[in-house]
Amino acid sequence: MSKDKTSKEPKLKSMEEPLVKFKNVQKSYDGEILVVKDFNLDVAPGEFVTMLGPSGSGKTTCLMMLAGFEPTTNGTIYLKGKPINNVPPHKRGIGMVFQNYALFPHMTVAENLSFPLEVRKMGKTEREAKVNRALDMVQLGEFGQRRPMQLSGGQQQRVAVARSLVFDPDLVLMDEPLGALDKNLREQMQYEIKHLHESLGLTVVYVTHDQTEALTMSNRIAVFNDGVVLQCSSPEDLYEKPENSFVANFIGENNRLMGTVEAIKGNIATVKTDSGDVVVATKVNVGKVGDRATLSLRPERIIVAPKKGKTPNTYSAKVEELIYHGDHIRTRFSVCGHDDFIVKIPNSIDNVDLKKGKQVDIGWMSEDCLALDG
Amino acid sequence: MxxxxxxxxxxxxxxxxxxxxxxxxxxxxxxxxxxxxxxxxxxxxxxxxxxxxxxxxxxxxSVDDIAINKVFPQTFAQYELWEDKSQLPSEEMFAAVVNDIRVTIKVKDDEGIDIGKNLLGRSGTRMTYEYSGWKSLISKTIKSALKVDKKSKEEVKPFIWEAPFKDKMIKRDKRWAKVEFWQSLGAMKDPYTMGYYLNAVDLKFDANKNIIQKEEYLKIYNTIWIRTLQVSLMVTIFCLLLAYPVAYLLATLPMKTSNLLMICVLMPFWTSLLVRIVAWMIMLQQNGVVNDTLMYILPCFEGMVNLPFFGATNIDLCFSDEDRLPMMYNFTGTIIVMTQVLLPFMILPIYSVMKGIPPSYMKAAQNLGATPTRAFIRVYMPQSVPGIGAGCILVFIVAIGYYITPELVGGKDGIMIGNFVAREMQRTLNWGLAAAMGAILLAAVLVLYWAYDRLIGLDNLKMG
Structure with missing residues (x-):
């Protein structure tokens, strides 16, 4: 995790002992397939780390190993410097928000919140005070006597968060907690969780397959695919400086051109696309000359009808489709033998009048074009 | 809008x-x-x-007494006028009985066939339920009233049809002088009667239609009612104890294993009830598999041992032939076999409820700091209550009216009310009593349902 140099929070010190440490963790359910292959991750106190990846990539398995519901097949997980492989879940003291909240339906909201305190043998008055404080924290003060089923999805979500925090755990895990909510509520809850994280100084390990959610909330994101972490860095780095084509493709929208490396000169790689066009790109993750490479281009970094000589890469493209999106016009070009090349054109007055079928030049800077593994 | x-x-x-x-x-x-x-x-x-x-x-x-009221209307009318019921009734009442018999004997049905004798016979049967001997008394009286002259084949006007009747009838059969016979009419004089229900719980009407206890030697049903409840309750409890872990396994084991287990649970369902009961007979009888195994495995030690604190003690640890456990043709047999037979009725509803409890609840409880045992008791068990309720109600209801198992393995002290219903239907033909017992069973079940609704709520009931 050497790329961790752009933490958003100034209070995070890389020298501090990590709260959670995964060391060479491997996991297999059947002894034939490794679901998690050599997972390493340090989570600093106060950090919000998201494990992001498509379903089946092993991110939830890692979370379950951390919570103690799945044993690790190999490797060690440390919590506050102590290995916890053999500590049962109820002794780990980790708060968790489950995917479907797992609020106990036979208890009231207050009883749900009081449960973790009860099993810790806390006195009644102290319990009540803590429950009320936790409920107020999620703006559900007057809902204590309701049953979870009588609450809306968003309210249940908040109760689940409150329950995971009520016993002041060092660490809170969240397993796709917003998956069941509609879009507006999801966005609102993202901010609420983020604010709770900031105001309470929580350490959160969050699992999601929604990249927007990950980008909005996290200090750091670990992108999973097929049991391997492909990149673990801040949201900005992940978007701006993807280290491989999977990350580039998975985070945000992305145009891909396939080709072969022609020449490498310092930081610059020259790639000949399969259609024969030559592209000058920034070298990120390509081997030697003659290797296959993927060129990654963000749709908002493409310049339509650039002034002559402004862009090192300029090609003639044909407009295939125009989709009106309000703030921008999503345009599909065919260029460099690729007919699904998306360009986001801001909806401003001085933009060129594009029509379907029209031939137009498009170009991009070599910094905006990343040459990644093929 | x-x-x-x-x-x-x-x-x-x-x-x-x-x-x-x-x-x-x-x-x-x-x-x-x-x-x-x-x-x-x-x-x-x-x-x-x-x-x-x-x-x-x-x-x-179970309440119908119309038939007898049609046959003896005058008698019952006279009964109302009978003042001192500890004394024999007056001549008018004797005359009324004779008149009623005389009228009824001539009744023909729509096709002109005599049915009078039949009607009187059935009335006699009904009256015997109230006081035994009525049937033969009535038929004897009819016989003497219907003397036919052997030569002319004509009906002889019998002596008995001439007033005054009282002395003649008593002379003909002394039982007419027994006041108990007359008193027993009181229980039948209304077209609708509670008599059968009273009979079913060892009560009866006295001559003035007050409810009183039956004579001690005639009481049989109360013990049976209590035993029926006892058996049903015990079977329900044993079923619950056995079914709960099985249902939990079924609900939590991986698909492949749980399917196999499910087949084992359902296998008895596909086997004939009779076969299962007979199999238990082989297992549990005096020389059955269980007793033989006990004989074989239990240690046999006899002799003097010097124990600390007790000194020399004679110890007899032998399981000999006299020690063979009586487990068949008694209460124990009924309990064991019924528990096995009804077990699926408990497993299936509990299983279906448990199947619906997401495993994340247990995980959440443990995550919040509860030990697995505590999580199970506080979080899992309360949520399986609807299944427990459904299973218990189902087993109890089926058990309370069970017939075949106690009939075959119950012996004398394992027999239940269902067997008595069958007996009344088939042997004594007292359908009224059988119907009353059935109605009481039905009422018991309804009361149970009501109580369940009050305590847990019927909308929580999940039958599977």
């Missing part, structure tokens, strides 16, 4: 055409209502025909 209805100032919603919205809504829903009613009509009729009618007719038998 705005294009189909307009809200006017009186808050009465009207449609565009000015028709009240409610009327319009009813009209538009009428077709659907009629159609859905027609759809449920066949099952409704079936239910009416196959369920409500037979139960209704059986229940009406």
């Amino acid at each position: 705005s294009d189909t209805s307009i809200t006017n100032s009186q808050e009465l919603l009207l449609t565009n055409d000015g028709v009240p919205l409610k009327v319009s809504l009813r009209k538009s829903l009428r077709r659907t209502k009629i159609r859905s009613f027609l759809l449920i009509l066949p099952p409704l009729l079936f239910l009416l025909l196959m369920f409500v009618t037979p139960i209704g007719s059986l229940l009406s038998r």
